[in-house]
Each structure stands twice: as C-alpha cells, then as structure tokens.
Amino acid sequence: MAHETTRPSRRAFLARAATAGALAAVPGLAASACTRDRQTQAAAATPSGTGPEGVLTSNGYGHTDADFARSGLERDSVQSWEDGFRTAADNADPNVFEWWYSDFTGDDGTVVSFTLSTRVDDGFVPEPGEAGRRPKSSVIVTDPDGTSHGGVHTYGWDEFSSSKDHCNVRLGPFTFTGDLKTYRMKGQSGDVAVDLTLTSTVAPFRPGTGIIYFGDTEDYFGWLCVVPSGTATGSVTVNGEKRSFTGLGYHDHNWGNRPFPYSVEHWRWGRGAVGPYAVIGADLHLRKEYGSAVVPVFLVDDTKSGERLVGAFDPQKVTAQESDPVGHPDSAYPDDYFSTVRWTYRNGKDQADFSFTDTDQLIVARQYVTDPTQAQKTALKKLGIDEIWYTRYAARNDLTLSLADLHAAGTGTGTLEAAQFGLRTAPPKNATSSASPTGSAS
Numbered sequence: 001m002a003h004e005t006t007r008p009s010r011r012a013f014l015a016r017a018a019t020a021g022a023l024a025a026v027p028g029l030a031a032s033a034c035t036r037d038r039q040t041q042a043a044a045a046t047p048s049g050t051g052p053e054g055v056l057t058s059n060g061y062g063h064t065d066a067d068f069a070r071s072g073l074e075r076d077s078v079q080s081w082e083d084g085f086r087t088a089a090d091n092a093d094p095n096v097f098e099w100w101y102s103d104f105t106g107d108d109g110t111v112v113s114f115t116l117s118t119r120v121d122d123g124f125v126p127e128p129g130e131a132g133r134r135p136k137s138s139v140i141v142t143d144p145d146g147t148s149h150g151g152v153h154t155y156g157w158d159e160f161s162s163s164k165d166h167c168n169v170r171l172g173p174f175t176f177t178g179d180l181k182t183y184r185m186k187g188q189s190g191d192v193a194v195d196l197t198l199t200s201t202v203a204p205f206r207p208g209t210g211i212i213y214f215g216d217t218e219d220y221f222g223w224l225c226v227v228p229s230g231t232a233t234g235s236v237t238v239n240g241e242k243r244s245f246t247g248l249g250y251h252d253h254n255w256g257n258r259p260f261p262y263s264v265e266h267w268r269w270g271r272g273a274v275g276p277y278a279v280i281g282a283d284l285h286l287r288k289e290y291g292s293a294v295v296p297v298f299l300v301d302d303t304k305s306g307e308r309l310v311g312a313f314d315p316q317k318v319t320a321q322e323s324d325p326v327g328h329p330d331s332a333y334p335d336d337y338f339s340t341v342r343w344t345y346r347n348g349k350d351q352a353d354f355s356f357t358d359t360d361q362l363i364v365a366r367q368y369v370t371d372p373t374q375a376q377k378t379a380l381k382k383l384g385i386d387e388i389w390y391t392r393y394a395a396r397n398d399l400t401l402s403l404a405d406l407h408a409a410g411t412g413t414g415t416l417e418a419a420q421f422g423l424r425t426a427p428p429k430n431a432t433s434s435a436s437p438t439g440s441a442s
Contacts (some may be wrong), residue, residue, distance in 0.1 A: 073210075084162065084165050097121075098255035099119075099122055100169055101251065105247050106247035114138075116174060118160070119132055123258075125259060134157075149191055159171060178251070200228075200230040215290050221254075221260070229278035230248065231247075273413065276303050280297060282297035320341055320343045326358075333389060335429065354398060359393060359396060363415060365390075384422065
C-alpha cells in the first residue's frame with residue numbers, strides 16, 4: 001500500500017535503517033540460518049483455497065481459477081503489463097485512482113520517496129469530484145540529519161502519459177520506468193533532482209490475483225508488490241549539489257475504482273529488513289457491508305538467495321494482532337493509537353512471526369477531509385465516518401522463523417503505517433489490545 005511521503009522526522013533512524021538495510025549481521029540470525037529445499041519453499045509460499053475453483057472470490061484476494069480467468073492473469077507468473085496503466089480505460093471517472101510508489105534508503109542514511117499518482121488524494125476521500133481528478137508527483141529527499149527537500153506537485157493531463165503494457169509513466173519532469181526486474185526513477189523539480197536505478201533481488205509478489213472485489217459489486221482494489229526488496233544506485237541532487245547514492249529500495253503499484261472509505265474500515269501495513277530477510281505484513285479490514293472481512297498478507301524473502309520463504313494471504317493461516325495503545329502524535333486525534341502489530345503465520349509444522357513496533361521517529365501523520373464539500377459531508381454521514389487519518393512511523397521489526405530446515409530469529413528496522421477510515425476501530429483511551437478476527441477469503 002505505502003503511498004505517503006517522507007517527512008524530516010527520521011533522524012537517528014536513518015542510520016539504523018541504512019545499516020540493517022545493507023544486510024548487516026544481526027545477532028541470532030547468522031548462526032541459525034540455513035538453506036531450505038525448493039520443494040518445501042514452494043509449499044510454504046502457496047496459499048490454500050477456501051472455495052471451489054469455479055467460484056469468484058469476494059472480499060479477499062482472488063485465488064480460484066475463475067478469479068484468474070476474470071482478471072486475465074496467470075497463476076504462477078507476473079507479467080510486465082501488470083505494472084502498466086491499469087485504470088486507463090476508466091481514468092475519466094473521479095472515483096478511480098492509481099499510483100506507482102518507490103522508496104529508497106541509502107547507505108549514508110539518505111532517504112528518497114518517489115510516487116507518481118493519477119489522483120490528488122489517492123482514493124482516501126469519498127466523492128472526490130472533478131477537482132480531485134488531477135495527477136500528482138511526490139518526490140522527497142530526506143538527508144541523514146532529517147532535513148527534507150522536495151514535495152508534492154499537481155499537473156495537467158497534457159503532462160501525463162503511461163504505457164499499458166509495462167511501467168512507463170511520465171508526469172511533468174519525472175519518469176518512472178521498468179520491466180519487473182530493473183526500474184529507473186528520474187527527474188527534477190525545484191531544488192531536487194533524482195536519478196535512481198532499482199534492481200530487484202527477489203521475485204515480484206502478487207497475492208493471488210492481487211485484486212479484491214467488494215461483495216457482489218464491480219468495485220475493487222488492486223495491489224502488486226513489484227519489487228519487495230532490491231539494490232539501488234544512482235544520484236540525488238539537492239540545491240545544486242549532486243551526490244552519489246547506493247542502498248536498498250522497494251516498489252509497489254496500487255489502483256482501484258472506488259475510494260477506500262466506501263469499503264475499508266482500516267488497514268495496517270509494515271515493511272522492513274531483518275538481516276538477509278525482507279518482510280512485509282498487511283492487515284486490511286473491510287466494512288460490515290462486506291462481511292467485516294479481514295484480508296492479510298505475510299511475506300518473507302531471503303534477499304541473498306532470492307528465495308521466497310513465505311508468501312501467504314489465507315486468513316486461515318495468517319492473523320494479525322494490534323496492541324500497546326499510546327497517544328497519537330497529533331493532538332487533534334481524539335483516541336489512542338496501537339503502536340505494535342504482530343503477524344502470525346501457521347501452516348502445518350511451518351510457523352513464523354514478525355512484529356512491527358513504532359519508534360519515536362514519526363514519518364507522517366495526516367488527517368484527510370478537514371474541509372469537506374457538501375457532497376463529502378453527505379457521504380461521510382451516510383458511511384458513519386467521523387475522521388480519516390493516515391499515520392506512519394519508523395519501526396523496529398522482530399522476526400522468528402521456524403520453517404522446515406530453517407530456524408532463525410532477529411531484530412531489524414522498517415516502517416509501520418495505519419490508514420483509519422473512521423475512528424470506530426481505533427483504541428479508546430486506556431485500551432489494552434485488539435486482536436484481528438479471522439475472516440473468510442471467499
């Protein structure tokens with residue numbers, strides 16, 4: 001998911017992230033890690049279906065034969081067109097949104113966030129109207145000391161183009177191009193210029209079809225994790241000073257045809273590195289109109305071998321639990337905020353856990369729809385939504401793996417985000433914890 005921009009609040013976290021991201025030795029990992037046979041790895045990465053293969057899935061990532069036929073996707077491979085312009089045919093609809101996101105952590109602690117979007121608010125507000133149907137760029141360079149450069153800019157449609165058969169996006173002075181393996185993000189605006197190449201160290205990850213259809217409607221949300229982890233090289237220029245860049249990077253692609261408030265109550269999403277392992281967890285909670293379904297993701301990749309250790313999205317095997325409520329960093333937020341999320345994976349004898357815990361390094365906290373239009377007021381009232389918030393922190397990651405011949409444990413760094421569409425599921429003051437219910441994917 002990962003759509004927000006970086007703020008100058010990382011400071012000391014940048015140095016820690018650069019060290020961990022560079023696959024530094026982590027106590028408890030080097031001695032216990034060993035190679036697993038490929039047959040076992042494939043089994044761990046395959047989710048079990050929960051319905052007949054001829055049945056279309058709703059309120060969960062598609063995984064049946066009918067789902068793949070509906071979406072025109074191949075079950076066991078990701079094609080270049082999947083990272084192309086997925087909403088091109090419907091771009092005139094203000095409710096449709098799409099963005100291509102990438103972030104980079106340099107060996108020296110420099111952080112770059114690079115996003116090209118087709119909508120100002122990326123589907124986070126109801127009834128966006130024609131005013132919200134504008135493409136935008138968000139390109140930010142954050143120095144190791146926390147100083148931030150660059151920002152968000154909007155453009156006219158004559159300054160936007162995108163291929164449908166592969167990732168080839170142009171927006172104003174910026175370009176975002178790639179072929180699932182190698183990507184280049186380039187451009188200059190104001191005092192910031194970037195020219196970065198991202199090379200994936202692991203395969204793309206698509207949970208089933210990567211598309212969630214809501215109920216019996218044609219409304220959907222799509223997510224493709226194109227580069228779960230990769231190496232990055234190139235340069236960044238700030239205020240005329242060009243400096244070389246080496247480090248790690250990530251790229252995902254998101255799109256949908258209905259703003260999130262109509263279907264999603266909240267989500268938690270974390271990404272990070274623990275020694276040689278790249279980890280991603282997601283916990284998406286749908287509204288009661290869609291069965292209050294929970295849509296999880298649990299991903300662990302070995303970036304040294306390039307092997308996928310776990311790639312699961314079956315809610316019978318993956319659960320998440322939020323805990324440790326604390327005061328939100330923005331005083332306008334009326335409730336507490338869960339600062340820790342623990343993901344658990346169980347598949348026979350295979351077990352894995354990772355948790356993300358917020359540090360004191362806030363990346364961004366944003367409240368949406370602070371001055372709603374009349375159409376938005378009506379929609380929010382009908383939906384029962386009081387406020388919409390997005391928060392992201394730098395996080396500590398704790399990982400435990402017990403998968404056939406591989407047993408490992410360690411600690412690393414990453415980020416943890418929360419998207420809250422209404423405060424019904426936010427912890428009240430003095431709360432203790434909240435476990436995610438188990439839901440059905442079909």
